[in-house]
Amino acid sequence: MQELALILISTVLVNNFVLVKFLGLCPFMGVSRKLETATGMGLATTFVLTLSSVCSYLVNAYLLEPLGLGYLRTIAFILTIAVVVQFTEMVVHKTSPMLYQVLGIFLPLITTNCAVLGVALLNVQEQNGFVESAVYGFGAAVGFSLVLSLFAAIRERIAVADVPVAFRGSAISLVTAGLMSLAFMGFAGLIKV
Amino acid sequence: MGKAPHHLHRFHGGLHLPANKTLSSGSPIRALPIPARLVIPLSQHIGTAADVMVKVGEPVLRGQMIARAQGYVSVPIHASSSGTVVDITDHLIPHPSGLSAPCIIIETDGKDTAVDDTLSADHTQLDPSELRNRIRQAGIVGLGGAGFPSFIKLNPGTNRPIATLLINGAECEPYISCDDRLMRERAADVIGGAAILKHALNATECVIAVEDNKPEAIQALRDAIAQRSVSDFAVVVIPTLYPTGGEKQLIQVVTGREVPSQGLPADVGVICHNPGTAAAVHRVFALGEPLISRIITVTGTGVREPGNVEVRVGTPMADVIAACGGYTDRAQRLLMGGPMMGFAVGNDATPVIKTTNCLLVAGGNELPLPQAPLPCIRCGACVDVCPAKLLPQQLYWYAHAKDFDKVQDYSLFDCIECGCCAYVCPSHLPLVQYYRFAKTEIWNQEREREKADIARQRHEYRLFRLEREKDERAARLQQKQAALKTAKGETTAEDPKKAAIQAALERAKAKKASAGVMPKNTDNLTEAQQQAITNADERRRNRDSSTATRSEDA
Amino acid sequence: MLTAILALGILAALFGLLLGYTAIRFRVEGDPVANQINAILPQTQCGQCGFAGCRPYAEAIAAGEAEINQCPPGGEAGIRALADLLGRDFKPLNEEHGEHKEKMIAVIDEQVCIGCTLCIQACPVDAILGAAKHMHTVIEAECTGCELCVPPCPVDCIDMVPLHQDVSTWKWPSPDEVATARK
Amino acid sequence: MLFPVFSSPHLPAQNNVSRVMGEVLLALLPGILCATWFFGWGVLVNIVIAATTCVAAEAAVLALRGRAVRATLADRSALLTGVLLALCLPPLAPWWIPVIGSLFAIVIAKQLYGGLGYNPFNPAMIGYVVLLISYPRELTLWIPPTGIEAQHLNLNLSQTLALIFTNSLPAETTIDALTMPTPLDATKTAFGLGQTLHEIKASPLFGHFGGVGWEWINLSFLIGGLYLLARRVISWHIPAGLLGGLFLIALVFYGSDTDAFPSPLFHLFSGAAMLGAFFIATDPVSAATTPRGRLLFGAGIGVIAYVIRTWGGYPDGIAFGVLLMNMAAPTIDYYTKPRVFGQSK
Amino acid sequence: MNSRQILVTALFLFLFAAIGTALVAFTFDNTHERIAANEREALLRNLHVLIPPDTHDNDIFNDITKVTNPESLGTTEPATVYRARKQGWPVAAVLTTVAPDGYNGAIKLLVGIKLDGTLAGVRVVSHRETPGLGDFIDAQRSDWILGFTGRSLKDPILKKWGVKRDGGEFDQFTGATITPRAVVKAVKKALLYFEHNSQRLFASESTRTAVPAASSVQPVESAHE
Amino acid sequence: MSEPSYSSIARDGLWTNNPGLVQLLGLCPLLAVTATAINGLGLGLATVLTLVASNVTISLIRHLVRPEVRIPVFVLVIASVVTMIELSMNAYFHELYNILGIFIPLIVTNCAIIGRAEAFASKHSPGRACVDGLTMGLGFTFVLVILGGLRELVGQGTLLAQAHLMFGEAARTWTIMVIEDYRGFLLAILPPGAFMGLGLLIALKNIIDARLQRRAQQVMAAQPAPAAA
Numbered sequence A: 001m002q003e004l005a006l007i008l009i010s011t012v013l014v015n016n017f018v019l020v021k022f023l024g025l026c027p028f029m030g031v032s033r034k035l036e037t038a039t040g041m042g043l044a045t046t047f048v049l050t051l052s053s054v055c056s057y058l059v060n061a062y063l064l065e066p067l068g069l070g071y072l073r074t075i076a077f078i079l080t081i082a083v084v085v086q087f088t089e090m091v092v093h094k095t096s097p098m099l100y101q102v103l104g105i106f107l108p109l110i111t112t113n114c115a116v117l118g119v120a121l122l123n124v125q126e127q128n129g130f131v132e133s134a135v136y137g138f139g140a141a142v143g144f145s146l147v148l149s150l151f152a153a154i155r156e157r158i159a160v161a162d163v164p165v166a167f168r169g170s171a172i173s174l175v176t177a178g179l180m181s182l183a184f185m186g187f188a189g190l191i192k193v
Numbered sequence B: 001m002g003k004a005p006h007h008l009h010r011f012h013g014g015l016h017l018p019a020n021k022t023l024s025s026g027s028p029i030r031a032l033p034i035p036a037r038l039v040i041p042l043s044q045h046i047g048t049a050a051d052v053m054v055k056v057g058e059p060v061l062r063g064q065m066i067a068r069a070q071g072y073v074s075v076p077i078h079a080s081s082s083g084t085v086v087d088i089t090d091h092l093i094p095h096p097s098g099l100s101a102p103c104i105i106i107e108t109d110g111k112d113t114a115v116d117d118t119l120s121a122d123h124t125q126l127d128p129s130e131l132r133n134r135i136r137q138a139g140i141v142g143l144g145g146a147g148f149p150s151f152i153k154l155n156p157g158t159n160r161p162i163a164t165l166l167i168n169g170a171e172c173e174p175y176i177s178c179d180d181r182l183m184r185e186r187a188a189d190v191i192g193g194a195a196i197l198k199h200a201l202n203a204t205e206c207v208i209a210v211e212d213n214k215p216e217a218i219q220a221l222r223d224a225i226a227q228r229s230v231s232d233f234a235v236v237v238i239p240t241l242y243p244t245g246g247e248k249q250l251i252q253v254v255t256g257r258e259v260p261s262q263g264l265p266a267d268v269g270v271i272c273h274n275p276g277t278a279a280a281v282h283r284v285f286a287l288g289e290p291l292i293s294r295i296i297t298v299t300g301t302g303v304r305e306p307g308n309v310e311v312r313v314g315t316p317m318a319d320v321i322a323a324c325g326g327y328t329d330r331a332q333r334l335l336m337g338g339p340m341m342g343f344a345v346g347n348d349a350t351p352v353i354k355t356t357n358c359l360l361v362a363g364g365n366e367l368p369l370p371q372a373p374l375p376c377i378r379c380g381a382c383v384d385v386c387p388a389k390l391l392p393q394q395l396y397w398y399a400h401a402k403d404f405d406k407v408q409d410y411s412l413f414d415c416i417e418c419g420c421c422a423y424v425c426p427s428h429l430p431l432v433q434y435y436r437f438a439k440t441e442i443w444n445q446e447r448e449r450e451k452a453d454i455a456r457q458r459h460e461y462r463l464f465r466l467e468r469e470k471d472e473r474a475a476r477l478q479q480k481q482a483a484l485k486t487a488k489g490e491t492t493a494e495d496p497k498k499a500a501i502q503a504a505l506e507r508a509k510a511k512k513a514s515a516g517v518m519p520k521n522t523d524n525l526t527e528a529q530q531q532a533i534t535n536a537d538e539r540r541r542n543r544d545s546s547t548a549t550r551s552e553d554a
Numbered sequence C: 001m002l003t004a005i006l007a008l009g010i011l012a013a014l015f016g017l018l019l020g021y022t023a024i025r026f027r028v029e030g031d032p033v034a035n036q037i038n039a040i041l042p043q044t045q046c047g048q049c050g051f052a053g054c055r056p057y058a059e060a061i062a063a064g065e066a067e068i069n070q071c072p073p074g075g076e077a078g079i080r081a082l083a084d085l086l087g088r089d090f091k092p093l094n095e096e097h098g099e100h101k102e103k104m105i106a107v108i109d110e111q112v113c114i115g116c117t118l119c120i121q122a123c124p125v126d127a128i129l130g131a132a133k134h135m136h137t138v139i140e141a142e143c144t145g146c147e148l149c150v151p152p153c154p155v156d157c158i159d160m161v162p163l164h165q166d167v168s169t170w171k172w173p174s175p176d177e178v179a180t181a182r183k
Numbered sequence D: 001m002l003f004p005v006f007s008s009p010h011l012p013a014q015n016n017v018s019r020v021m022g023e024v025l026l027a028l029l030p031g032i033l034c035a036t037w038f039f040g041w042g043v044l045v046n047i048v049i050a051a052t053t054c055v056a057a058e059a060a061v062l063a064l065r066g067r068a069v070r071a072t073l074a075d076r077s078a079l080l081t082g083v084l085l086a087l088c089l090p091p092l093a094p095w096w097i098p099v100i101g102s103l104f105a106i107v108i109a110k111q112l113y114g115g116l117g118y119n120p121f122n123p124a125m126i127g128y129v130v131l132l133i134s135y136p137r138e139l140t141l142w143i144p145p146t147g148i149e150a151q152h153l154n155l156n157l158s159q160t161l162a163l164i165f166t167n168s169l170p171a172e173t174t175i176d177a178l179t180m181p182t183p184l185d186a187t188k189t190a191f192g193l194g195q196t197l198h199e200i201k202a203s204p205l206f207g208h209f210g211g212v213g214w215e216w217i218n219l220s221f222l223i224g225g226l227y228l229l230a231r232r233v234i235s236w237h238i239p240a241g242l243l244g245g246l247f248l249i250a251l252v253f254y255g256s257d258t259d260a261f262p263s264p265l266f267h268l269f270s271g272a273a274m275l276g277a278f279f280i281a282t283d284p285v286s287a288a289t290t291p292r293g294r295l296l297f298g299a300g301i302g303v304i305a306y307v308i309r310t311w312g313g314y315p316d317g318i319a320f321g322v323l324l325m326n327m328a329a330p331t332i333d334y335y336t337k338p339r340v341f342g343q344s345k
Numbered sequence E: 001m002n003s004r005q006i007l008v009t010a011l012f013l014f015l016f017a018a019i020g021t022a023l024v025a026f027t028f029d030n031t032h033e034r035i036a037a038n039e040r041e042a043l044l045r046n047l048h049v050l051i052p053p054d055t056h057d058n059d060i061f062n063d064i065t066k067v068t069n070p071e072s073l074g075t076t077e078p079a080t081v082y083r084a085r086k087q088g089w090p091v092a093a094v095l096t097t098v099a100p101d102g103y104n105g106a107i108k109l110l111v112g113i114k115l116d117g118t119l120a121g122v123r124v125v126s127h128r129e130t131p132g133l134g135d136f137i138d139a140q141r142s143d144w145i146l147g148f149t150g151r152s153l154k155d156p157i158l159k160k161w162g163v164k165r166d167g168g169e170f171d172q173f174t175g176a177t178i179t180p181r182a183v184v185k186a187v188k189k190a191l192l193y194f195e196h197n198s199q200r201l202f203a204s205e206s207t208r209t210a211v212p213a214a215s216s217v218q219p220v221e222s223a224h225e
Numbered sequence F: 001m002s003e004p005s006y007s008s009i010a011r012d013g014l015w016t017n018n019p020g021l022v023q024l025l026g027l028c029p030l031l032a033v034t035a036t037a038i039n040g041l042g043l044g045l046a047t048v049l050t051l052v053a054s055n056v057t058i059s060l061i062r063h064l065v066r067p068e069v070r071i072p073v074f075v076l077v078i079a080s081v082v083t084m085i086e087l088s089m090n091a092y093f094h095e096l097y098n099i100l101g102i103f104i105p106l107i108v109t110n111c112a113i114i115g116r117a118e119a120f121a122s123k124h125s126p127g128r129a130c131v132d133g134l135t136m137g138l139g140f141t142f143v144l145v146i147l148g149g150l151r152e153l154v155g156q157g158t159l160l161a162q163a164h165l166m167f168g169e170a171a172r173t174w175t176i177m178v179i180e181d182y183r184g185f186l187l188a189i190l191p192p193g194a195f196m197g198l199g200l201l202i203a204l205k206n207i208i209d210a211r212l213q214r215r216a217q218q219v220m221a222a223q224p225a226p227a228a229a
């Protein structure tokens, strides 16, 4: 139990996927203009990331490992992820138009979020078991959603600031992300492994 | 009187402001002479403007109705003195926009002849609905603030029983002392009016709330109540704190209850009226006089003889100032209302209206022009003073960003525009103006959205109609072609469309002005639209003889 | 090598079955995004965006075939709303499609009109009334100011006039604009 | 007669930014004096360098952007940023340390966002953290405060200047002999080595309830802070949240094992606790602005600071706490809107 | 109709997967030996820095043993010991040990010890010390770590095996005492361990049996630890 | 859909629509591996290869793909290409491979690649898709190298450190010590420096664009004058 808690703290804060590990940056920059959309993206990512983390684990443990096909991991994982995402999108679209409104446009973006593949690969690298993989995926997603939401709220503020012209838009957003990552360095060394 | 001292409550925030009231409150109310010209705007209240009843050149008497109420939220307008209507035209009105609006202009004859009295009555003999009717016919609107037609407030509906009639004698704005003088000198009128209002509302008590910086007024009111020996009237002395006079704040101070956001005082069983309104109601029933004059504080170091004057509605401000000794050399700015809520008037030819409670002529550096603003530093000083418990800095932030959804998330429409936030802001931001900007912009967007919806519907209907017509035409064409096959005619190489137009023009020439053609595009016409067509045809028929100016309203 | 191909191939085939099935089982028609976009467009129906009206433009945006900055009547506020809805960056109005102008309405000079009905055919919202050879007139409240009726008129009797501003439609200026205007 | 037209309210505003900043500078005085007493001239030299750089940098950027230079400098916020940054630095840091920190604070953290009022992060803390991360060595070279006789070396002004500007030490001293860890650093190191609190307390670094010198410095910042509260320059929420949060979490752990965790009092009077609570976390621009939000904001800093002090990689966590909560401030504001008058509870 | 559509989709995906996999598998067949060789070479390069190739003639990559001694080697996991022999005679050993009490956690070390107990050299494999402060222990950043070469438990004497601040012989760095203290301590312990166990270390059977199997080639390797 | 000219495709990829500076795609590798210029170059070249190969393949099969499996198929194509490159790199540039680490397999999800597949390759002919892939990739590499160089220079005062990882032992001497005895500015090498560095680059591009535009306008304004004279 304590170990799982540590995994959570580690993935959410200490080794935050976005700010420390540099994964999932494109949606981080792309879907953070408004707090509402950022929250929607966070929700969608959390769902897909956890699910695909588990699915990739299964594919790895029951298909690739037994057959000695480790080198096909990337292909197998990305295929799994793409299918999970596509499947989720189609199901949500049909069954819950409401939810689709909130999450729909973000779902296709998630396939190309490298955090998703990153989690799957890191799970293998860290030799995480089934539950650990799920927690790892979930933690990574929560960390992603957390900083995404905070970032979106800050960007909403900066949008109105008197930023020098050359820096308006993505430049100042990147500087802000840099300062956020600076703040996150405070968590460094919190978990000594 | 004789009741246990009222338990008072507090509202959030508020300011202790320099009062500056003694400038005007020292001398008794003076009646101003009748001006040579009265400029009477058709809209002096919240709601639809009144509808003109008189023609240019027509003589009018004092108190004569010259414009009738139009729709429910509207009251009539009366001539403030006798004379002749010399023009009905756009004229500057007191409004922050500085724009002009339709006004009736009367040249007075100095006789001040009154029209026949149809209003006075013993109010105890009338039922509430008749009371309301007379109050409406007398053109009474709130004299304390927005100028809301008072008769509507007296009709809160059966599901909202009114326990308390609250007379708002707070007069919390600096400089203003008209209510103070009124309550001191005409306390009996105020109490009399309050009794009528209370009767109309069937309220159980009447509370008159007065700030503790007006001891004379408090004494006068207490005496008047004692004289009438009514037991369900009470004068409550409240601490001086701006903006206690705000209706919602006053209700909280006196009753401890909060008027719901977007709600009405009646929701908590209270109706709030200004003492001036009460006195005006009293005059309706006692003297049969509609609302044609009011008491105005003329003050500031820019005017020679500050004081309180009773002025006819429609008197140009220049005349009022002149009657108060005129401008001093230091006169710099002219405000209607107090320094916190009032607005700047650019031109003193603007007339005084029913809601003009104060003319403040600021002299020298009394009210300096605003300093250049700095960006908001989010210090939160504004949050501490906002009586509506809003977050003024966030409202500012989003109004500045023109994010109108967000400002509404932050309850923009609960802002009472009291100006406390701007007063304490270290960055000197014109906060209230941002809020006003956002509010009017939102209303405008709503109007546009409605228009766009209509346009979309009409466009879709048109597409549908065209589609249908095309189908019909296709069907007809088929028939025709079938017919053509049998009897072959000669064809021209000309563009058939052009030919059609040519033909149409020729036909038009031929059968000019003849009736009996079936109009096109007449599906779905409303009555008004039908009327518009008829009018257009009418005008056309008159074309040759007509020399009149083209009026815009069809 | 064969195991590899078979293993992954079968995995893919299974996924294919799944997706193929869901695609049919959960098919959805229509595009709600276009509706939302259309709700933002000003419905002037002027065609300056390069499409036959607001709805076609909305559909083009939804399909990713048009930029969001092509509607002059919607102005900056409209573009901002679209950018917000679609999570795209704000872009200034594309000047090729025209400039944002103060809102106008059409007025027909009734002394000159010959009643040819050409303007009726041009008006996208049926805001012009009149019968053939009768005087024509514009319903002020319903005119969107699209100017489409102006060119067809053979006698040039349609004028675009600014909307009359009165106290009830007056807007407080933004202090920012006041400040820049003063500069 | 015609008159100029402006929106209400028309009464002149009573406050201005320049005065607010001035009050804060004034309130810093006791702390500055006390720090100078314990750590020598270096404190003042740091302040002069940092403040000058900050003001110059601000002026340069404003000139570059074609904005009013003089009028903007008059708001004194750049000056304040410089002073606060300097107060976080070790007294004998080489001159380029405050310079780089100030440049970062003003140019990147403040002016890139448009200057006063727009920066989402506390400029001084950005400057400090950038230095801490890039030059950890220079930032950990604290000298022993007056009162620790064993090691104390009294540098006079010219020696101080020589050390700061030319890196030349007085004869027969080494930099190692001159420096010594701060109480927080020492505690952390000692716990890392498995010592108990009792053993640690025996060190000459420790005074009555905090570290020698540090306890008095914190006390004088507390006095300045109370002055700000009394003058209503700051509201009580952030300091209360910060100190309360720090105190409570320290109390919980201290209560669980008095020998493995320092007492709450030690935490309140060590490191940047008081400076942070009253002067840094209260930076209005980058903090939360709703009353409840401010309480939360402060408490967050307190808790993060404790966590970093106790388990993290840095001796003190106030700066990171401030930045991390700055990051969360817009979100906190969003979720802590107060109940508007008349809205249902 | 519908089910045919589904089947077509499945077949389509199958085809693509098959072609893609075939190409990848083909590449793999052609590269995996070289990759394994690369990995082995990388490790060897590190070992050869401590024990130059000419000092031994065995295959140190494969001549290893695993020992577990948390007290001396700083980790509860089995630690690998690489053994160098010349003509069958022990020459030196490389211990993979851990300094657990670095400023930011464990520091992984390779400690090469000659048979006579002198240090062939020490290298840091991975650490998380503060960049710019604690990272001078990395040979790429400073020569500090080279200072161990040639030292032994007699040079300096056991009591002096510490940093200067603690009365020892080894330099610390201003503002960072903890890191060197941890490293020095770990090296000292490794030396002590070797002194007592060298016989046994060289006696045991090698645990590595064959070249790594294809499946253990990790496509993912963390770049910075 | 009309086919854009080759030169406009190239201009798009290299500058106007640069994936790193304008579209902000492929940010993860862009920021993660650019501690030095050489790292950036390595990953950049791998990306170019992938982009060209995947663009061409996808363009070839663009008429075959059904909508419901579009993304999975694209991803499969890209993943195959990447894995082949990865294996080859591991075999032939092992150390560089170790440094680029997890980001090689992650080229698969490099948004720039799938983005190009979706936005361009699936709609245009193979020739154009190839040019698009090449220029987009080069544009991306360009940013990777510049950012890597910038961070390396500010962070440790060198340029082209570790060139031997790519160019063999001979390149060891290529490293340029730009500033002797530089204290280093660690921030530039750490994650915050990566974000800020890219931010500064984008701002720089904005400034250059503004200059170019102003000049273009001046030229435009100047032209009619002689005509009138």
Ligand SMILES: Cc1cc2nc3c(=O)[nH]c(=O)nc-3n(C[C@H](O)[C@H](O)[C@H](O)COP(=O)(O)O)c2cc1C
Residues within 6 Å of the ligand: B046, B142, B144, B145, B146, B147, B148, B152, B153, B154, B155, B156, B246, B247, B264, B265, B266, B272
């Ligand atoms: C738009 C508007 C609508 C109102 N509607 C009602 C109403 O339906 N019934 C009522 O009793 N008062 C109504 N009021 C009156 C308010 O309760 C209040 O008394 C009036 O606005 C004057 O207050 P003020 O001067 O503080 O603005 C309305 C006021 C406004 C501005």
Ligand SMILES: Cc1cc2nc3c(=O)[nH]c(=O)nc-3n(C[C@H](O)[C@H](O)[C@H](O)COP(=O)(O)O)c2cc1C
Residues within 6 Å of the ligand: B141, B142, B143, B144, B145, B146, B147, B148, B168, B169, B170, B171, B172, B173, B243, B244, B245, B246, B247, B248, B272, B273, B274, B275, B277, B278, B341, B416, B417, B418
């Ligand atoms: C900030 C503020 C201050 C006000 N102060 C007073 C006041 O001092 N006296 C007063 O009668 N009305 C004041 N009003 C208007 C009252 O809210 C309310 O409209 C009025 O008392 C209703 O009475 P009426 O309808 O008779 O005008 C104030 C309104 C606001 C928003």
Ligand SMILES: Cc1cc2nc3c(=O)[nH]c(=O)nc-3n(C[C@H](O)[C@H](O)[C@H](O)COP(=O)(O)O)c2cc1C
Residues within 6 Å of the ligand: D132, D136, D139, D140, D180, D181, D185, D189, D313, D314, D315, E103, E104, E129, E130, E131, E133, E134, E135, E165, E172, E173, E174, E175, E176, E177, E178, E179, E180
């Ligand atoms: C941010 C930060 C990082 C540090 N990193 C290290 C480190 O990696 N290694 C180390 O030995 N000391 C590090 N220290 C310094 C220790 O806290 C402690 O002060 C030092 O090791 C004691 O050495 P001294 O006795 O020479 O001052 C760091 C300090 C700070 C503030």
Ligand SMILES: Cc1cc2nc3c(=O)[nH]c(=O)nc-3n(C[C@H](O)[C@H](O)[C@H](O)CO)c2cc1C
Residues within 6 Å of the ligand: B377, D020, D021, D024, D077, D078, D080, D081, D082, D084, D110, D115, D116, D117, D118, D119, D121, D122, D123, D124, D125, D233, D234, D278, D279, D280, D281, D282, D283, D284, D285, D286
């Ligand atoms: C109470 C108070 C605290 C402040 N604290 C800081 C601070 O910690 N750091 C800083 O750079 N500026 C501080 N300032 C100055 C100013 O607010 C700051 O430079 C702005 O962030 C610049 O936009 C403070 C100002 C006030 C009034």
Ligand code: SF4
Residues within 6 Å of the ligand: B375, B376, B377, B378, B379, B380, B381, B382, B383, B392, B393, B396, B421, B424, B425, B426, B427, B428, B429, B431
């Ligand atoms: S008082 Fe002014 S500066 Fe302070 S938060 Fe409010 S608006 Fe901003």
Ligand code: SF4
Residues within 6 Å of the ligand: B385, B386, B387, B388, B389, B390, B391, B392, B414, B415, B416, B417, B418, B419, B420, B421, B422, B431, B432
């Ligand atoms: S003007 Fe509005 S926001 Fe400002 S204090 Fe008054 S009610 Fe609050």
Ligand code: SF4
Residues within 6 Å of the ligand: C041, C042, C043, C044, C045, C046, C047, C048, C049, C050, C051, C052, C053, C054, C055, C057, C070, C071, C072, C073, C074
């Ligand atoms: S340009 Fe005209 S037609 Fe096109 S969307 Fe805008 S208003 Fe509608």
Ligand code: SF4
Residues within 6 Å of the ligand: C108, C112, C113, C114, C115, C116, C117, C118, C119, C120, C136, C152, C153, C154, C155, C156, C157, C158
């Ligand atoms: S087009 Fe012109 S002439 Fe013809 S009906 Fe319309 S307004 Fe009259």
Ligand code: FES
Residues within 6 Å of the ligand: A023, A024, A025, A026, A027, A112, A113, A114, A115, F025, F026, F027, F028, F029, F109, F110, F111, F112
């Ligand atoms: S490269 Fe786009 S999310 Fe990582």
